[in-house]
Amino acid sequence: MFIVSLTYRNGPEAADAHLAGHIEWLKDGYAQGLFLASGRKVPRTGGVILAEGDRATLDAFLAADPFAVHGVADYDVTEVAFSMAAEGLERLKD
Structure with missing residues (x-):
């Protein structure tokens, strides 16, 4: 299990320009079974x-x-x- 922490380099305004693509990327991560929550x-x-x-x-x-x-962002x-x-969250256990 992994915890990924993203930190914006230049604030949320810079991230907003790429937010739609980021959301599609997140959806793909869920579809692939890679992501559990975000x-x-x-x-x-x-x-x-x-x-x-x-x-x-x-x-x-x-x-x-x-x-x-x-x-x-940095990861x-x-x-x-x-x-x-x-x-209900037993799946998280190693």
Whole structure:
């Protein structure tokens, strides 16, 4: 399991120019079974994605994000092995 933290390089206004493409890219990540959840940081300084699969596949997919292609965001990927989860979220456990 991976937690991907995106941080905007030049604020949300720069990201807005590529937001439609980023949303389509997110939908593709869900369709491929790579993403489990995603959303904006509060305050809006970037976003967070919960992903599964192998690291090489994730890295390649992240590189294709319009935010990455256009230099809008930096990405920090943390691998997590969850040992506990709330009822209904057992799938998250390693």
